[in-house]
Amino acid sequence: MHIGCPTEIKVREYRVGLTPAAVHSLTERGHSVTIQAGAGLGAGFSDADYIAAGAQIGDVDAVFAADMIVKVKELQADERARLRKGQTLFTYLHLAPDTPQTQDLLASGATCIAYETVTDRNGGLPLLAPMSEVAGRLAPQVGAWSLQKANGGRGVLMGGVPGVGPADVVVIGGGVVGTHAARIAAGMGARVTVLDLSLPRLRQLDDQFGGVFGTRYASPANIAELVTQADMIVGAVLIPGAAAPKLLTRADLSTLKPGAVLVDVAIDQGGCFETSKATTHDDPIYEVDGIVHYCVANMPGAVARTSTIALGNATMPFVLALADKGWKAACAADPHLAAGLNVHEGTLTNEAVATAQNLDWVAPETLL
Structure with missing residues (x-):
């Protein structure tokens, strides 16, 4: 199979869909790989690294001539126009809040498999997990920066100092x-x-971390109480494939401390605060009613090398299966990969996306 990996064109997106190690594994199995010139530079991989691994270096046209496109972020409009029937796309899609992308992918006739809805035998999301780990670890870091007075925040230091209390953070x-x-x-x-609706999960966190942080049940009353005391609120909710629920309304902002910070890690799925809107690394924060919002939609792109290697470790078995067998046989052999199928030749195959956009859909297994 011919696999193409383009340069990411989303603002300040430095990750790349294939590492040289992944290219080596693919070419060793007899596949051909075309990497767009300079695609790996932001993650610290040169064109020479890819050539040494067996790849060809080409322009965007050469990349999109491939049978399968492997990348990181959802295709931008110019990229979507390049897709064709018979082609497989393997990347993050986050379709639920993005009707234009859904319509373009349906019109393309391509087969589109989303990293974020691939599952595992434990009910987890193995291709979302590494980027969730990165985004989770970045959230307090960017939130602490946003809390600085020069950035519009409350001017509160996360750890405080002797005689001055630390920041209150609600996750x-x-x-x-x-x-x-x-x-x-x-x-x-x-x-x-940390607030969550799952009591077993809260027990697990208590057992695992032994009081390093507190836990509370995520009832509306508890959320309403705790956010009024918070200097920083991290939105970390996920309904796989679906639009994120809105946890705070604009009216709720009036109950928060002036200069409090909202870090919305769910922004890829539409955001979990009513006042959230996607931002970029170039212009990451904005203020609504005195509350600072950080809503960068590709947070892990800020640490591109770490993120690229972590994502590559997770995606490699699936990329190899798709290349070796083709999408249909690979999905038929692995129901967890089949769960990632979102679009096939003009048909939507993900229920959560269909529900979010009021569209018809079919179950992936009916196509296998």
Whole structure:
């Protein structure tokens, strides 16, 4: 199979879909790989590294001539126009809040498999997890920067100093993002509380971290109480493939401390605060009613080398399966990979996306 890997064109997106190690594994199995010139530079991989691994270096036309496109972020409009019937796309899609992208992918006739809805035998999301870990660990870091007075925040230091208390951080969601955010925020010296709807998960966090941070049940009343005390609120909720629920309305902002910071890690799925809108690394924050919002939609791109290697470790078995067998046989052999199928030749195959956009859909297994 011919696999193409383009340069990411989203603003300040430095990750790349294939590492030289992945290229080596593919070419060793007899596949051909075309990497767009300069695609890996932001992650520290030169064109020479890819050539040494067996890849060809080409322009964007050569890349999109491939049978399968492997990348990181969802295709931008110019890229979507290059897709064709019979081609396989393997990347993050986050379709639920993005109707234009959904319509373009349906019109392309391509087969589109989303990293974020591939599952594992434990019910996890193995291709979302590494980037969730990165985003979770970044959230307190960028939130601490946003809290600085020069950036519009309250001017509160995360760990405080002797005689002055630390920042109060509330993390809504106790999954991968929330757990890593809480660990880092607590490590920075903040006073941290994690809210989640799953009592077993809260027990697990208590057992695992032994009081490093507090836990509370995510009832509306508890959320309403804790956010009024918070200097920073990290939105870390996820409904796989679906639009994120709105946890705070604009009216709720009036109950927060002036200069408090909202870090919305769910922004790829539409955001979990009513006032959230996607931002970029060039212009990451904005203010609504005195509250600072950080809503960068590709947070892990800021640490591109770490993120690229972590993502590559997770995607490599699936990339190899798709290349060796083709999308249909690979998905038929692996129901977890089949769960990633979102679009096939003009048909939507993900229920959560269909529900979010009021569209018809078919179950992936009916196409295998």
